[in-house]
Amino acid sequence: MTDYVAKALEVDIDDAVRRVREISEQEAMNQAISVVGAGPAPGGAEWEAEQGTDTPAARQTAWQLVRLRIELATGIDPFGTVLGLRRMGTTWATIAAAAGVSRQAAHDRWGKQVLGVLDAYGTGELGGPVADDEADLRRGMAR
Template sequence: MELVERAVGADIGSAARAVITAAAAEASRHADDIIGTGPLPGTPEWEAEQGTDIPTQRTLAWHLLSLRIRLAAGLDGIETVLGLRFQGATWATIGKAAGMTRQSAHERWGARTTALLDPLGTGVPTTVADDDPSRAG
């Protein structure tokens, strides 16, 4: 019985955080495998992409795929959504990746991303899309 008591009473906070961190790292690795990381700086391939929207599109696609993987694995994805919002991704795009409407995506992550992007209430960065569905007409 002592082992059972230890099992049901042990503090598992750090173990749970370690599992989430490992799962997030694995999601990132899979996103790298599927989308790719792009050419190395200084290479001819990298030079050819400079001045185009390819690096921005790759980053957006990578984060959207990472969000999909994280959600499918049962993770919340708030860190990825935060990065997507900072990059200018709309709630419609995030919702599409998450398999939900823009309204549902906003309801799930909107308040938390705003709190993280605007902790002092002075306004979110200008890169964040101004597309709050609750203000849509």
């Protein structure tokens, strides 16, 4: 007879955890798009009219901010979303507003980890349009 409790306590769950995370993260994005709105289909007149404007980028930022809120509310690790927002040029103040914390708290929570990815070699070259709002935060940390 199978000892189900022993099996439950010993079985490798790594693949199951990875799949649940992936599905949860994708569903958070699906819901964010649903809440904000998907935007026009590529190739259509509305889509063409948006090209060359800031609307597509603003919509993408809005999706990511809502995704961040959903992830925080449901206990999903939001690091990938925060990293993406910073990579897109979103300020710590905006990320903090979405997270419901102060700018300093957001920076304290994710800043070092984000910098470790965006500037992995410590060159100061962040590889994209990362918002230039770190200097004042560094001064605050030096006090």
